[in-house]
Amino acid sequence: MLFTSLNFIVFILCLFLVYFVLHKFCPKMQWTVLLVASYVFYLSSSPKYVIFLLLSTLTTWGTSLLISRENTVVDKKIKQAADISRDEKKKLRKESDSKKKLWLSMGLVINIGVLVFLKYTNFLISTVGGIFSLETSRIEWLILPLGISFYTFQAVGYCVDVYRGITEPEKNLFKYALYVSFFPQISQGPIGKYTDLAPQLYTPHAFDYDAFVKGAERVILGYFKKMVVADNLAVFIGNIYSEPAEHSGFMLVFATLMYAFQLYADFSGYMDIALGISNCMGIKLAENFKTPYFSSSIAEFWRRWHISLGTWFKEYLYYPVLRSRLISDLGKKLSKKGKKKLSRSLTTVIGLLVTWLLIGFWHGSEWRFVFYGLYHGTFVILASVLGDFYAKMRARARIKEESVLWKLFTIFRTFFIVCVGYVLFRANSIHDAVLIFKRICSSAFFADIFKGLFTEETGIMYWLLIAASLVVCFIVDLIDEKKGFITWLNEIKLPLRWIILYVLLFGIIIFGVYGSGVDVGGFLYEQF
Amino acid sequence: MTKKNAIKLTSFVVIFVLLFGLCSMAFKTNSDNTRIFKGIYAEKENSLDVLFVGASCMKTNFISPIAYRDYGFTSYTFGLDGICFEMLQPMMIEAMSTQSPKVVLLDLRTVSIDFTNQKARTVIDHMKWSDNKRVTIEKFRGEDSDISFYLTMDKYHSRWQDLGSVFAYYFFLYDETRKCGALEEFSAKELFVDNKHPLKGFYTSAVTTEIEMYKSFSEVTEEVKVSDSTEKAINEMMDYAEKNNINIVFLISPMAYSENIVENEKTPQKINYAKKLVESRGFKCIDFRSEEISEEVSLDYSKDFGDYRHLNINGALKATDYLSSYLVKEYNLPDHRNDAAYNGEWQKSVNCAETLIDYCNKNMIYK
Numbered sequence: 059m060l061f062t063s064l065n066f067i068v069f070i071l072c073l074f075l076v077y078f079v080l081h082k083f084c085p086k087m088q089w090t091v092l093l094v095a096s097y098v099f100y101l102s103s104s105p106k107y108v109i110f111l112l113l114s115t116l117t118t119w120g121t122s123l124l125i126s127r128e129n130t131v132v133d134k135k136i137k138q139a140a141d142i143s144r145d146e147k148k149k150l151r152k153e154s155d156s157k158k159k160l161w162l163s164m165g166l167v168i169n170i171g172v173l174v175f176l177k178y179t180n181f182l183i184s185t186v187g188g189i190f191s192l193e194t195s196r197i198e199w200l201i202l203p204l205g206i207s208f209y210t211f212q213a214v215g216y217c218v219d220v221y222r223g224i225t226e227p228e229k230n231l232f233k234y235a236l237y238v239s240f241f242p243q244i245s246q247g248p249i250g251k252y253t254d255l256a257p258q259l260y261t262p263h264a265f266d267y268d269a270f271v272k273g274a275e276r277v278i279l280g281y282f283k284k285m286v287v288a289d290n291l292a293v294f295i296g297n298i299y300s301e302p303a304e305h306s307g308f309m310l311v312f313a314t315l316m317y318a319f320q321l322y323a324d325f326s327g328y329m330d331i332a333l334g335i336s337n338c339m340g341i342k343l344a345e346n347f348k349t350p351y352f353s354s355s356i357a358e359f360w361r362r363w364h365i366s367l368g369t370w371f372k373e374y375l376y377y378p379v380l381r382s383r384l385i386s387d388l389g390k391k392l393s394k395k396g397k398k399k400l401s402r403s404l405t406t407v408i409g410l411l412v413t414w415l416l417i418g419f420w421h422g423s424e425w426r427f428v429f430y431g432l433y434h435g436t437f438v439i440l441a442s443v444l445g446d447f448y449a450k451m452r453a454r455a456r457i458k459e460e461s462v463l464w465k466l467f468t469i470f471r472t473f474f475i476v477c478v479g480y481v482l483f484r485a486n487s488i489h490d491a492v493l494i495f496k497r498i499c500s501s502a503f504f505a506d507i508f509k510g511l512f513t514e515e516t517g518i519m520y521w522l523l524i525a526a527s528l529v530v531c532f533i534v535d536l537i538d539e540k541k542g543f544i545t546w547l548n549e550i551k552l553p554l555r556w557i558i559l560y561v562l563l564f565g566i567i568i569f570g571v572y573g574s575g576v577d578v579g580g581f582l583y584e585q586f
Numbered sequence: 587m588t589k590k591n592a593i594k595l596t597s598f599v600v601i602f603v604l605l606f607g608l609c610s611m612a613f614k615t616n617s618d619n620t621r622i623f624k625g626i627y628a629e630k631e632n633s634l635d636v637l638f639v640g641a642s643c644m645k646t647n648f649i650s651p652i653a654y655r656d657y658g659f660t661s662y663t664f665g666l667d668g669i670c671f672e673m674l675q676p677m678m679i680e681a682m683s684t685q686s687p688k689v690v691l692l693d694l695r696t697v698s699i700d701f702t703n704q705k706a707r708t709v710i711d712h713m714k715w716s717d718n719k720r721v722t723i724e725k726f727r728g729e730d731s732d733i734s735f736y737l738t739m740d741k742y743h744s745r746w747q748d749l750g751s752v753f754a755y756y757f758f759l760y761d762e763t764r765k766c767g768a769l770e771e772f773s774a775k776e777l778f779v780d781n782k783h784p785l786k787g788f789y790t791s792a793v794t795t796e797i798e799m800y801k802s803f804s805e806v807t808e809e810v811k812v813s814d815s816t817e818k819a820i821n822e823m824m825d826y827a828e829k830n831n832i833n834i835v836f837l838i839s840p841m842a843y844s845e846n847i848v849e850n851e852k853t854p855q856k857i858n859y860a861k862k863l864v865e866s867r868g869f870k871c872i873d874f875r876s877e878e879i880s881e882e883v884s885l886d887y888s889k890d891f892g893d894y895r896h897l898n899i900n901g902a903l904k905a906t907d908y909l910s911s912y913l914v915k916e917y918n919l920p921d922h923r924n925d926a927a928y929n930g931e932w933q934k935s936v937n938c939a940e941t942l943i944d945y946c947n948k949n950m951i952y953k
Binding site (some may be wrong): 064265267271517519520552556559560563564567568569570572573 | 587588591594595598601602605606609613733734737739740741743744746747
């Protein structure tokens with residue numbers, strides 16, 4: 059069931075009705091409506107692959123219970139043995155920790171293993187084949203189930219939190235199943251934390267007019283971004299990127315720039331819909347975007363773009379890597395030799411390299427995504443390692459960081475760096491990405507320079523629509539940067555607010571890409 | 587939720603629904619086709635003696651108000667641009683939901699037009715909800731979703747790039763009837779609320795094209811089989827007419843032969859095939875290409891055609907005169923000219939037509 063289908067709208071409206079009516083009669087069971095709705099959504103979208111969702115749910119739930127039971131058992135043992143020595147207590151705890159680690163490892167291996175198997179087997183086959191010049195073929199039945207990259211991370215994060223003692227495990231399997239499968243976020247995130255999300259899911263929510271209206275406003279904005287901006291831009295970008303050799307470097311640059319807007323509108327549009335729907339029901343999901351194209355550095359960009367992914371990798375990969383024995387021993391060795399700064403830098407670099415390598419892999423089972431991750435990682439690493447050097451150079455050049463010009467420069471610089479990375483992200487293959495870079499950096503930049511700009515599908519009216527919709531998005535983001543667009547919208551006078559909402563609504567209805575015979579193709583991040 | 591909030595929410599939704607309805611109407615509108623379709627519904631019940639059903643050549647080649655003026659019978663040219671034969675039966679059934687004409691003339695030239703989903707939708711989306719509409723949807727829906735028949739914006743929203751026809755509908759923008767002031771016969775209520783068609787479905791433009799016949803009618807005798815769906819539609823039409831006792835006559839209205847029409851489209855050849863098919867089942871076919879009719883009508887190929895497929899006003903007058911005379915003789919059509927129930931409204935259409943004829947003759951563009 060696509061978010062942009064009429065079936066989904068009807069589904070949501072029915073859900074709201076049942077959800078709030080049930081609150082009147084049996085508020086404690088209200089969460090069951092969400093569980094049923096989540097599985098209805100999943101089964102309507104990806105029925106064959108619900109087995110993987112169930113597997114992930116059961117294994118991580120079981121793992122968390124086993125870990126928690128281990129805590130209970132060892133606490134009991136220690137309590138019961140009144141005259142146990144400190145060393146013996148330590149030994150018991152160490153044994154318990156090993157068992158907990160074992161349970162956690164099993165849970166992680168199963169879940170990450172399934173994800174890796176489904177997502178990367180064909181990649182591995184083609185890579186090995188490439189290295190040894192062997193003829194290989196894809197295993198066609200290896201298809202990525204809807205949301206597996208997202209719900210696996212969410213479930214794994216929960217397991218780790220239980221292991222770390224941050225949260226108690228959920229004993230009710232069905233409640234836990236809701237946490238893993240909550241439908242607004244299952245296909246593209248945000249990747250939620252159990253401690254933030256679960257209490258909201260299980261707590262009864264009465265109908266709150268303000269929350270409902272704000273949620274609905276956000277949903278409308280999300281649909282505008284997705285159906286008017288992203289899906290219309292897809293037409294032009296698809297034409298250019300499908301045949302990069304046929305287009306000038308200029309047109310490839312322009313298409314890449316448009317892709318930056320398409321990807322943002324698509325992904326953040328989805329987030330607005332997901333968060334808006336949840337908000338209508340009184341559930342606040344984590345924000346996943348904060349006007350990322352206003353970032354002044356790549357590090358800042360990743361604090362504003364797909365925030366939950368960055369947070370997840372930081373908490374469950376980067377910090378554990380830094381704290382791992384291998385890295386901390388290396389750090390200690392270098393510190394002992396008096397190289398404290400090198401110790402800090404090197405351990406940070408290793409941690410960041412591993413993280414960005416895996417972020418690249420997370421995005422897709424192709425080398426171009428790996429290079430994409432490493433490309434961004436390089437800038438983050440350079441900023442981390444050379445931060446002081448950059449500051450000195452700025453001071454020498456007497457650059458005032460607070461100045462508007464410098465701020466604008468850093469924003470454009472960051473945007474440029476991000477766009478270069480998008481060539482890797484959007485190209486159909488690494489070969490195409492290289493070809494695109496070649497055409498941009500050679501005389502082919504000017505070859506038949508405007509070919510592809512005006513076609514049957516992309517005439518003057520099309521470009522006027524694109525320009526107008528991008529201006530709308532820019533204004534929304536500017537307001538968002540200052541105080542939040544939805545907050546601002548609800549502060550202005552009612553007639554103006556309604557005009558804006560009707561403009562957005564009819565913008566979607568008239569200019570949106572939908573309808574019989576139209577291949578909308580879902581959201582871009584669903585493929586991950 | 588407080589009462590105030592409930593009112594706000596309800597008002598927002600109500601306004602949205604109203605605006606959505608207006609939008610849907612506007613986007614579905616297709617200038618001539620919309621006006622002609624609404625016009626047939628606007629005709630007084632059971633007031634039409636003759637019904638013409640077909641494509642654009644039906645609306646340009648016969649002037650209903652002039653037929654009334656000169657012969658007294660009432661008619662309507664239910665001609666939709668580019669319509670294919672497959673859609674004639676639903677159109678005829680739809681028109682006959684409020685009319686019981688003595689004879690229905692079906693445009694056999696439509697056999698050369700291929701069926702497309704868009705053509706089906708042109709008819710379906712203008713129909714009022716009825717069993718005929720439901721049956722037509724089932725038969726011709728293609729890949730269109732159910733929802734697109736109820737919420738037509740699903741189908742037509744992409745027409746935002748081409749809303750000229752909406753303005754054309756509401757302001758008769760491209761219509762010679764507006765330019766010559768002929769519409770003054772009718773009030774705004776009659777035109778936009780009652781949806782009366784001022785010329786009973788007739789349309790013309792003040793353009794004359796000098797025709798160079800690629801081949802004469804008698805030179806093109808071969809037959810080319812029409813598509814399976816067209817042939818099926820022709821047989822179904824004849825079955826329907828027989829079963830329901832409807833007097834149908836097939837009409838091959840005046841046309842000219844260009845190289846493209848003969849060699850590429852194979853239009854005359856397909857018409858020949860269809861003509862043979864209908865005549866083999868005992869149905870009458872009035873063929874303006876026949877020597878007998880050609881001689882009697884005496885169309886001037888340098889002065890009487892708007893283009894190769896449509897007559898201009900002068901040609902339409904000749905064709906109207908011939909056909910009206912024939913129909914009156916053959917079908918004993920009534921003369922309503924002194925009937926108060928008819929002559930008020932029909933006289934307006936006659937005045938409108940006369941003004942238009944005058945205008946076209948004075949402002950003719952020759953190509």
